[in-house]
Amino acid sequence: MKELWRNQTFRIIVGSDLLQQLAIWIRNMALLFFIMEQTNNDPVAVSLLTVLEYAPIFIFSFIGGALADRWNPKRTMIVGDLLSAASIAGIILLIQTGLWQSLFAAAFISAVVSQFAQPSGAKMFKRNVEDAHISAAIAITQSLQAIFLIAGPVIGTLVYTKLGVMTSLYSLTVLFLLSALLLTRLPKWQRDEEIIAQGLLADIKAGWKYVYTAKSLRYMSISFAFVGLGVGLIQPLEVFLVTERLQLDKEAVQYLSAAAGVGLLVGGGLLASIQRTNQKTILLGGILFLAVASIVEVLSTSFWLTLTMRFLSGAFLAGVNIVIGTLMIQLVEEHMIGRVNGIITPIFMGTMLLGSAFAGVLMEATSLFTVFVISAVCIVISTGPIMGIAVEREERGN
Template sequence: MWAFIRGNPRFVKFWVGMWFSEFGDWVRNMALIYLVMDLSGGSAIAVSINMFCEFAPLVIFGLFIGVLADRWEHKKTMLSAVFIRILLIGLLIAAVALQSLTVVYAVAFLSAIGTVLFRAPSSAFTMRIVKKEDLRMAVNLRQMSYSTMFLIGPPLGTLLYMGIGTAWTLFLILVLFTINFAFIASVTLDKMEKKASSAKGFGGVMAEMNDGFRQAWMNRMVRPLLFSNALFGLSAGLSNVLSIFILTEFLDQPKETYSLFVATQGVGMLVASFVIPKVKLSRPALLTGGMIVMGLCSMGMMSYPHYLVTYSFVVLFAFGMVAFNISMATLLQTTVDMSYQGRVTTTLQTVGTGTMALMMLSAGWLHELLPLQAIILTAGSAMLLGGMLLQMMYSRVKTEAQEKPLPL
């Protein structure tokens, strides 16, 4: 790892900048969830609407942004996205001043557009500053920073919101995003070969969008992810909204312990980010195993109403998530051409986030109608089914590869 860091100074700048970006995201996310809970009186429906607003832009604009990410210069696109996120802090200040849930929802929606625009070119950006043989290490380091922020972001975000107040918390977010902007701006990129002129107008965008989806569908390693990501989104949509109610209803804990719940998952992810890369399994095997583990642990979280049981399954769930995330990111960067990274990535994200957003919007109402245990059991079953589906589809790919070699 240290040899990689010494030999890739441009990636290090990008990586350090991402620490500030992810910390800013977590501080903002925790402030938003507590603000929504406070303004709505703890309404599950309000939490559903807010989370729907945070993910809906990827469903609505994801494929379109994927085309733009492949067309536009990667660095300028990412910097523009960070600038949008900085500007939206001002609108969030207005939402707090007006005590308006509607404005909070608008900020969540618009911020999500900036986040999609930031993430879509990040894979190709990494490929331009890291050699192909080092991409897996780059993915591991990105997972490490993400896991660490998962650990420290929620409790720090909670302490900031409760301790220094909303105004200073928002100012800190502004500073963190500005530092992220500066680090990305400092990264120099090698010149790319000049792309063939893209067809202009709406018709040209649609043609490239369809081409991106076709690339995802025709790639035998990517196609299974289209199906599994839909089931992943179904499960995550229900779980993300209702996880805070696992604490307040199932474990009878105050809502402030939500930061501890998320931090526990962060501990698991951080440990897993060191352990999983050492596991000698193929990417398909890690993808499959990771999803199966997440499904079983989702159901296990509500197997017995004691916080030690729930939190133990949260840690194991984190191992499955890290295995899934690292394997999918590495697979995409090694089997998909750079010119299609934005479109293929956003195609997968749109499929997963589409079902996630629908479930997020429905979760609050389902919680009013059905027992919490039944909904979480359904979420875990969907994740388990996704893992089993991956196993069947990749087994078929392996069989075909015996006749026509395909890297696994």
């Protein structure tokens, strides 16, 4: 662990993530509250905000991943933060003229930029962090996200309620500029090989071919699809666990989210402190526990039992995310990281949103219990391809 913290690249990226997470949560809460005030709590406006935050994952991830493989990752991350800061500055000017609707553009631009910056950070880890420390590095960044999952809404709400929308936006500009300044200290990027001059479409096709021909990545894509479908089926229905099963007010759903966030933090911290881990055991055990937990939660009428399961689910989910993140870096060649990330992430998001779209319909046609059982079955099915990954790696002597 001490050797990892001595790694300058790791420290810089963690520091940048810290600034960006703070900016993201201030942005999320400021946009949400301000738009609700301006539209008199219009649910359509709130839904539009969510769509604009997720749509770029489908629209730009393929393109963003391919371009990230072509571009200098250090420069890409710096330019991404500068563009985010510039977009917020422009939106401040528009709001001052009365065009508050420009806030929707802020959510969209920020989501677009992340499709280029995220795979660039993975490339920096791939080159500058030793394989033995990759798992711990992913665990620490996962823990950082968990901390902000818990504290982010509180910080963002406090900044907005105490200082208002304009100060919130000014703080975003400063945070993104500070992140860009910090990233300038990353080591200079030297390309190992020249990029063959070919069209962007050819690059994207090469990415799909790479995922399809690599057994481990193909299995991972299939597994992601089933996990995403299972998660999507129950995510919109969690509030009904609170109102129907626990007989509590809908606002109590926040306690389940907080418990999951604490679980993510604890799970990530534990894995970061362990020198050696069995990836196969953590991945299979974590996914199977998520399936079991969904059944226990839908059967439970005890608040504390449900809360405990949500905490443990968060801890096991941290393990699953860390192993998957580690495999994504270890299994993928450096020059393909962007494209692979741009293909596999939308598979998960797409199936998750598909599950969410049918969740309400299935619940009305059957019951809350049936939907959670279907979700558990989808998650269990996802372990089949994961076993394929383990077998394939053993055959290769990994």
